[in-house]
Amino acid sequence: MNASWHARIRCGRESGAGFLVTDRHVLTCAHVVSARATDAVTVTFPQLSPDPSPSSSSRGCPLPAEVVAHGGWTGGLDPGDLAVLELAEPVALKPAEFASPAEAYADPPPRLLAYGFPKAYEEGVLAEYRATGDQLITQEWIQLEAWGQAGQTLAPGFSGAAVTLAHSGRVVGMVTSAARSKEVRHGRMLPAQVMAHYWPRLGDLIPTGAFAARDKERLRTLIDAVGAQKTWRSAGCAPDRLYRDAVGPLPSPPLRRLTSLWDVAWYLLSESQDTAAIGRFTTRLADYCEDAGTRTALRELGRAGRPAAAPAVGAAPAVAAAPAVGAAPAVGAGRPAWSPVLVEIAPSGAGEDRFLVEVSAYNGAHRHVIGQRTLTTQEVRPYVLERIDDAYREVDLDGRELIAFVLPRKWLNTDVAHWQRSKDDHSPLGSFAPVVVVELERRRSGMLQHRLRRKWQELDLRADARLHRIACGVPPGDPVSLTIGLRRGADLLGLGAPPGRAREAFKAGLNAPVPAVIWPRSGCAGGPHDACAGKEFLDRLAEQLAGLPPGELPDVVYELRLEALGSGPGVHWAHDLSLLWEDPRALPETAPFLDSPVG
Numbered sequence: 001m002n003a004s005w006h007a008r009i010r011c012g013r014e015s016g017a018g019f020l021v022t023d024r025h026v027l028t029c030a031h032v033v034s035a036r037a038t039d040a041v042t043v044t045f046p047q048l049s050p051d052p053s054p055s056s057s058s059r060g061c062p063l064p065a066e067v068v069a070h071g072g073w074t075g076g077l078d079p080g081d082l083a084v085l086e087l088a089e090p091v092a093l094k095p096a097e098f099a100s101p102a103e104a105y106a107d108p109p110p111r112l113l114a115y116g117f118p119k120a121y122e123e124g125v126l127a128e129y130r131a132t133g134d135q136l137i138t139q140e141w142i143q144l145e146a147w148g149q150a151g152q153t154l155a156p157g158f159s160g161a162a163v164t165l166a167h168s169g170r171v172v173g174m175v176t177s178a179a180r181s182k183e184v185r186h187g188r189m190l191p192a193q194v195m196a197h198y199w200p201r202l203g204d205l206i207p208t209g210a211f212a213a214r215d216k217e218r219l220r221t222l223i224d225a226v227g228a229q230k231t232w233r234s235a236g237c238a239p240d241r242l243y244r245d246a247v248g249p250l251p252s253p254p255l256r257r258l259t260s261l262w263d264v265a266w267y268l269l270s271e272s273q274d275t276a277a278i279g280r281f282t283t284r285l286a287d288y289c290e291d292a293g294t295r296t297a298l299r300e301l302g303r304a305g306r307p308a309a310a311p312a313v314g315a316a317p318a319v320a321a322a323p324a325v326g327a328a329p330a331v332g333a334g335r336p337a338w339s340p341v342l343v344e345i346a347p348s349g350a351g352e353d354r355f356l357v358e359v360s361a362y363n364g365a366h367r368h369v370i371g372q373r374t375l376t377t378q379e380v381r382p383y384v385l386e387r388i389d390d391a392y393r394e395v396d397l398d399g400r401e402l403i404a405f406v407l408p409r410k411w412l413n414t415d416v417a418h419w420q421r422s423k424d425d426h427s428p429l430g431s432f433a434p435v436v437v438v439e440l441e442r443r444r445s446g447m448l449q450h451r452l453r454r455k456w457q458e459l460d461l462r463a464d465a466r467l468h469r470i471a472c473g474v475p476p477g478d479p480v481s482l483t484i485g486l487r488r489g490a491d492l493l494g495l496g497a498p499p500g501r502a503r504e505a506f507k508a509g510l511n512a513p514v515p516a517v518i519w520p521r522s523g524c525a526g527g528p529h530d531a532c533a534g535k536e537f538l539d540r541l542a543e544q545l546a547g548l549p550p551g552e553l554p555d556v557v558y559e560l561r562l563e564a565l566g567s568g569p570g571v572h573w574a575h576d577l578s579l580l581w582e583d584p585r586a587l588p589e590t591a592p593f594l595d596s597p598v599g
Helices: 101-105 192-198 200-205 213-227 239-247 261-270 277-286 292-305 377-391 446-459 479-489 503-511 533-545 550-567
Strands: 006-011 014-020 025-028 041-044 063-070 083-087 112-116 125-131 142-146 162-165 171-178 186-191 338-347 354-363 366-376 400-407 435-439 467-470 492-495 516-520 577-581
Touching: 006 025, 014 112, 014 171, 041 083, 101 162, 101 171, 112 171, 125 186, 171 192, 186 192, 192 200, 192 261, 200 213, 200 261, 213 261, 213 277, 213 292, 239 261, 239 277, 261 277, 277 292, 277 366, 292 377, 338 377, 354 377, 366 377, 435 550, 446 550, 467 479, 467 533, 479 503, 492 503, 492 533, 503 516, 516 533, 516 550, 533 550, 550 577
Parallel strands: 338 400, 400 435, 435 577, 467 492, 492 516
Antiparallel strands: 006 014, 006 041, 014 025, 025 083, 041 063, 063 083, 112 125, 112 162, 125 142, 142 186, 162 171, 171 186, 338 354, 354 366, 516 577
16 A cells, blocks of 8 residues: 655654645645754655666655745644644655545544654554544544554654554544543544635545536635635624535534635535535625626535426426316426516615615526625615626526516515616616516415415416406405405406505415516606596507416516617506516415515
């Protein structure tokens, strides 16, 4: 078994061990090179010959090295007893290979070897040990105990020695200390996953499931880019909060203190049992990044831990089943499924001007969170538009586009369809894709969602829908009777005035629940109402909806908006049309906000 990467380290009067991990980098204990400020550090590979000829038998020569990274150890039992040495020139040796973090703690425990350089052993000597368990001592060390009653013990000269699996030679840690009493045959090891906490580059070399070395190198680069920006700190995005978001609402506390973005990423990669957690972390971290390219790269890394996409909601099966005898054909069968972008804006509970905002994208039956923040009213629009742009990277190319805003009732008349698409594109969002609104409270009601699903099942079997008109200036009557009437006999509700002037009628439509409500944002300027703008709106709307399946409504309204935009401001009857449209099958229920509702 190759052992040429084991090294002897000297710094002043201190002597210890080390091991080569790249062609120029050697790891050892920080206390071995504690005199580096005044004394030179040298590295010797006993099995490396200075003479390239095969006949040479010399034992190698000291190579100068420089400490380029340090774990922060200052003395005694301080944590961070790790130093990274860089050689002046690469060496022609194959570096050490690492085992996965859990391999040292199997049952029964495997035999471990440490290659050290105590006095009188210039060429090195082996000591046999095993890990007492996987429990970290003060979040830092693993206890080692002697494999047998005889043999070499850990002694001065073993500090910095690689601890390897005897059967494979792969590294699981590094010796940092031994018992002071000769009668006590145990010591301590800094496990590889803890070493990578102090030197992130080491994480590239330690196996961590599906995340390959190039993925981890890319992740480190992206984390450095985010860490250099102020956004994630100013947004209160603490590392422990990112950890909770990645592992779920009831996480097990981490076994180590997480103080940096890399701490979180590495802990999820090396010690979490949830293989998808690192993907959720990178996706969440992307939301706190100012640079669009970095956000995209983080989300691409996040896809590595995702489950395979399920068949899209409403998509036609590959082989259609024969219809039952006497069954009516489903309306719109064979149409592509919706692939919507969902924007949820909800009160945060931390004041009237603080909202929880979440932007996500559906691809099949899976919802991918693109961004989630607590924002003031003024911050909502720019944030939402930027994240909608990011969300389109998740939209199914074969799906039907839809941008759905889930809003509190008082926001439903907000002209989201006319929001400027981006800083560089002044065209309205509603000219880019179908835009609809959904009421937040109705979306969260189990009874109303159940009723909506049943209503859509009925509508799928019919060629058109029943429109109930409520003209402006006409009293809606008893609200309870209206709600029940709409529940029994209406599929669509058309209002001649905006919700603020048709409050009871609008409320009844939401509670019925009617799958779609259409209204003008402005409406008429006042009576008489027999030939007002509100009446014209309802008349023209009825013409458009005649024979139209409700599932086609977002696309039809999209075309109407394009016509209106092409006609000039305020000319077209549908220039300020608003559409509340909700099919729970197209917008499956989502997980709750990861953030605290107060913050």
